Amino acid sequence: MGDTLKxxxxxxxxxxxxxxxxxxxxxxxxxxxxILSELDEYALEAALQLSEARGGEKAGNQVIALTMGTPDxxxxxxxxxxxxxxxxxxxTDEALAASDAWATSLVLAAALREIGxxxxxxxxxxxxxxxxxxxxxxxxxxLGLPQLTFxxxxxxxxxxxxxxxDGGTTSDTVxxxxxxxxxxxDQINEPRYPNFKGILAAKKKKIATFSLADLGLDAGQTxxxxxxxxxxxxxxxxxxxxxxxxxxxxxxxxxxVDFLAAQKLV
Amino acid sequence: xTSTLVYLDVIPAEGLGKPQLELLAAGRILGPISAAVVTxxxxxxxxxxxxxxxxxxxxxxxxxxxGYLVAPQAAWLAAVASAAxxxxxxxxxxxxxxxxxxxxxxxxxxxxxxxxxxxxGDGTAHKTVLAGSYEVSAKVTSPVAVFAVKPGAAxxxxxxxxxxxxxxxxxVPEGAFARAARITARTDRPxxxxxxxxxxxxxxxxxxxxxxxxxxxxDLADALGAAVxxxxxxxxxxxxxxxxxxxxxGKTVSPQLYISAGISGAIQQKAGMQTxxxxxxxxxxxxxPVFEIADFGVVGDLFKxxxxxxxxxxxxxx
Numbered sequence: 178m179g180d181t182l183k184x185x186x187x188x189x190x191x192x193x194x195x196x197x198x199x200x201x202x203x204x205x206x207x208x209x210x211x212i213l214s215e216l217d218e219y220a221l222e223a224a225l226q227l228s229e230a231r232g233g234e235k236a237g238n239q240v241i242a243l244t245m246g247t248p249d250x251x252x253x254x255x256x257x258x259x260x261x262x263x264x265x266x267x268x269t270d271e272a273l274a275a276s277d278a279w280a281t282s283l284v285l286a287a288a289l290r291e292i293g294x295x296x297x298x299x300x301x302x303x304x305x306x307x308x309x310x311x312x313x314x315x316x317x318x319x320l321g322l323p324q325l326t327f328x329x330x331x332x333x334x335x336x337x338x339x340x341x342x343d344g345g346t347t348s349d350t351v352x353x354x355x356x357x358x359x360x361x362x363d364q365i366n367e368p369r370y371p372n373f374k375g376i377l378a379a380k381k382k383k384i385a386t387f388s389l390a391d392l393g394l395d396a397g398q399t400x401x402x403x404x405x406x407x408x409x410x411x412x413x414x415x416x417x418x419x420x421x422x423x424x425x426x427x428x429x430x431x432x433x434v435d436f437l438a439a440q441k442l443v
Numbered sequence: 444x445t446s447t448l449v450y451l452d453v454i455p456a457e458g459l460g461k462p463q464l465e466l467l468a469a470g471r472i473l474g475p476i477s478a479a480v481v482t483x484x485x486x487x488x489x490x491x492x493x494x495x496x497x498x499x500x501x502x503x504x505x506x507x508x509x510g511y512l513v514a515p516q517a518a519w520l521a522a523v524a525s526a527a528x529x530x531x532x533x534x535x536x537x538x539x540x541x542x543x544x545x546x547x548x549x550x551x552x553x554x555x556x557x558x559x560x561x562x563x564g565d566g567t568a569h570k571t572v573l574a575g576s577y578e579v580s581a582k583v584t585s586p587v588a589v590f591a592v593k594p595g596a597a598x599x600x601x602x603x604x605x606x607x608x609x610x611x612x613x614x615v616p617e618g619a620f621a622r623a624a625r626i627t628a629r630t631d632r633p634x635x636x637x638x639x640x641x642x643x644x645x646x647x648x649x650x651x652x653x654x655x656x657x658x659x660x661x662d663l664a665d666a667l668g669a670a671v672x673x674x675x676x677x678x679x680x681x682x683x684x685x686x687x688x689x690x691x692x693g694k695t696v697s698p699q700l701y702i703s704a705g706i707s708g709a710i711q712q713k714a715g716m717q718t719x720x721x722x723x724x725x726x727x728x729x730x731x732p733v734f735e736i737a738d739f740g741v742v743g744d745l746f747k748x749x750x751x752x753x754x755x756x757x758x759x760x761x
Contacts, residue, residue, distance in 0.1 A: 195710055198573045206573075278555060279548055308572070309557045310538070311545035314513065318546040323624045324512065327538050339627075342512075343686070344538060345639070348632055351512050353624035364685050405554030405585040409567065412578050417717060417736035424729070425743025430751025433723065434759070436739045440721055442645070442700045443667065443756055 181237040182333070184224040185292060186262065187285065187300040187312070188242045189214045190253035194305045200411040205275050206306055213253040216301030218260070218368035219361050223331055224299050225261045226366065234263050241266060241292060245273055245284050251384060258379035259371035265384035266292060272389055272396035277404035278307070282315035284399055287392040289320060297338070298358045302327055313360040323353030329364040444474030445530030445566065445588075449497070450520055450543065451480045452535065453509070459491050462535060462642075464599030467495040469592045470533045471602060472562045477501065478608075479523045481508050481516060489608055496602030501527065504612035511623040513539055517546035518619035524551060526613055529587065531566065536591040544591045554583035557591040560697075574714030575695055594642045595697075632686075640670045640687065645700045646719070648672030648689055650712070652705020652726060652745055655682040659749035660704055666756045672696065672715075674706045689715035704745040708733025725749065 191214040192198045192206060199207045221242070228238035242257035244250050245268035254265035268288050276284065289295060298320075303310045310326075317324035325331075328340035338359060339352045371379075389396060397403060421436070423429060437443040449470040451463050459467075470476040477499040478492055484500060492500055501523045508515050520543060524532060532547060534540040541557050548555040561569040566588055572579050583589070640646065647669045649660040657671070664671045672689040673682070689696055690712050701719035706712050708724070708731055716722060717736060724737035725745045734740040741748050 194574065194714070197710070198576065200573070200577050200579075278545065282545075282549065306573070309545075309555075310541055311548070311555060311557065314542035314545035315549050317514070318517065318549040321622055323622050324514065324542070325624050326512070326542060342538075343632070346632055346634070347629050349626050349630075350628035351624050351626050353622075357624070405548070405552070405583060406556055406581055407584050408579055408581045410580045411572075414571070414576060414578055414717070417722070419735050420738035420740065422729075422734055422737070422740040422742065425741055425748055427747075428751075429725075429741040429743045430748045430753075431755050433725075433739065433741060433748065433752045434755040436723070437700070437756075438759075440700075442721065443759065 181231055182227055182296045183239045183241070183294055184227060184297045184299055185241045185243050185289060185295050186217070186221050186224045186257065187298065188217045188221065188244045188253045188257050189304045189306070190244060190246055190250035191304055191306040204408040204411050208247065208249065211249065211252070213256040214301060214305050216303060216305055216363060219363050219365050220299040220301045221257055221260055221262060222366045222368040223361050224297070225369075227297070227333060239263050243285065243288055243292070245269070245281065245288070247274070254384055255379060256371065258382045259375045260369060261375060262382075264382055266387065267384055268387045268392065270389040272400045272402070275401035275404060276399050277406045278309050278311035278315060279405045280399045280403040282312050282319055283403070284389070284392065284394060285312065286316055286319040287394055288387060289316070291387065291392055296355045297333075298322070298356070300358070300360045302360050302362045310360070313358050317358040320358070323357045325351055325353055325357055326360040328359055328361045331359060331361060331365065444564070446528070447473045447476045447531045447533055448524060448527050448529035449476050449478045450532065450534040450540070451478055452539065453482050454480060454484055454488055458488060459495070461599050462594050464495060465594060465597050466533055466535055466592060467492075467497065468597035468599055469562055471496050472564055472597060473531050473533075473566065477527050477529070479520055484610075489610060493606045493608045494601045496604070496606055497608045498606045499527065500608045500610045501613050502610060503615050506615040508615070510626050511620060512626060513542045513546065514623040515615055515619040517543045517550065519613070519615045520547055521550040522616050523613045524587070526611075531588040531590065534589070534591050536593045541591045544589045548589050551587050551589070552585055553587040553589050554585045555589040555591070556581050556583060559590050559592045560596050562590065562592070562596065571718055575718040576714075635671070637664060638668070638670045640672055640689070641696060643670035643696070644698050645669035645702070646672045646689070646696050646698045647702045647704065648674065648706060648716070649677055649704050650674035650706030651676040653677060653682065655680065657683055659746055659753070663702065663749050663753045666753045674712050703733055703737070704749060706733055707731045708736065
């Protein structure tokens with residue numbers, strides 16, 4: 178096989194979207210019940226497949242999981258290691274709390290420079306909490322790298338990455354030379370689950386921890402102090418309540434249309 | 444009032460589309476507007492831009508940005524912003540719009556707010572987060588604000604006072620193409636003739652309960668002039684293309700009416716529909732969580748209920 182790859186996968190520890198999620202009185206997200214963001218598993222799977230096709234870790238390929246966040250965010254890294262990442266990097270600092278995309282991409286760009294010699298940065302199409310999809314584009318801008326985003330397929334041919342990107346009206350083939358930033362959709366693959374062997378192996382894998390000072394950043398540049406956006410108000414939408422429920426007795430289709438007519442919807 | 448630069452992607456040959464006119468209207472909420480248009484506009488389009496309040500039209504001259512993914516567009520828009528000195532930049536909320544917004548934010552040290560559903564004159568942006576479960580208002584704290592705005596955030600309408608815009612070419616900065624990703628092939632995706640899912644006033648969506656037969660869903664959608672949607676279970680089963688998926692990892696829709704058929708309504712499925720004004724649910728299982736949020740629910744077989752409703756709508760319209 179050809180050259181080896183050093184791939185960094187961005188992973189985020191987010192509140193589980195299977196449960197109700199809440200914004201606290203300080204207008205930041207309550208992060209209990211958090212897990213590895215489901216959409217990041219597709220990026221990790223894509224990285225593992227690229228690595229394995231080149232002989233995996235034994236042949237010198239690396240899949241490094243990178244996260245920033247509270248000490249708890251290490252749980253997202255541990256899950257990534259159990260699934261198959263070779264090592265983890267955790268940027269953690271109290272001053273990171275309430276970072277927006279601008280501040281997040283500043284910190285992650287510094288961490289990626291610190292890791293160094295990266296061929297590919299892989300991310301999910303969005304985090305399932307903020308859902309802005311801004312960070313991969315902002316990282317590409319900060320690092321001066323090409324961006325290949327919303328990939329529904331990804332191949333590396335020599336030193337060129339080729340993706341398919343399905344937009345609203347067209348499907349595009351897009352390519353760029355490595356190193357590059359790639360984000361992937363949930364259509365790219367079927368993520369694997371951690372198995373027993375993976376869970377045991379993960380205990381021996383290393384997680385490096387960086388503070389902001391380690392990355393040459395200061396507290397004023399990140400978190401709520403460095404964010405360039407501010408949430409003024411956050412209100413839960415009023416809970417929807419059940420309306421009329423009927424059981425079909427042969428005429429429910431007519432009654433449905435009566436309801437729509439009463440609502441002036443037909 | 445903040446002078447605002449509105450970014451417009453390629454303008455269709457027949458003139459500005461409704462989403463582009465809505466963007467101009469959204470920009471006018473913040474103050475006087477200028478427009479950055481990635482392709483050379485015809486005289487008729489320049490006149491139309493003027494009718495919608497655009498005071499200056501910026502173009503990239505002869506440069507063709509269409510073969511590249513967002514990086515040169517962002518570099519050019521940053522160059523336009525340094526000439527126009529706006530207090531805010533407004534873009535559409537497509538993949539490209541958000542990504543250009545993100546890169547522009549880095550270049551201008553500007554805060555970016557995406558998924559904006561409404562703007563106020565003081566720069567307050569409204570959006571829904573956590574899959575429609577919270578409504579948030581947010582502000583940008585940097586001198587320049589960047590907003591990616593969803594369709595329908597402002598009503599397309601001519602400006603109270605028309606302008607006669609000056610057209611100014613701003614060069615694409617040198618090196619903007621060097622590290623950009625190249626689009627090497629482009630194929631049109633099949634079109635259904637139905638309204639776009641994210642913009643439709645009515646959505647009829649099917650799930651596991653269709654058993655792969657979307658016929659009744661499509662027939663009802665066509666009778667109502669609605670878009671077709673699908674739950675993840677239905678797209679994962681390969682019954683319908685992923686483009687139709689509504690929900691956490693698909694599209695969040697905010698139509699007037701959402702008709703859910705054969706969808707149980709687990710939290711991730713509710714997420715895509717809960718900002719709809721009216722929800723109708725048809726499901727054979729009376730215990731389905733979807734009935735907890737439905738304004739009108741039918742416990743029944745969608746293969747009987749939907750065709751009957753479709754026929755009744757056609758009969759009343761005849």
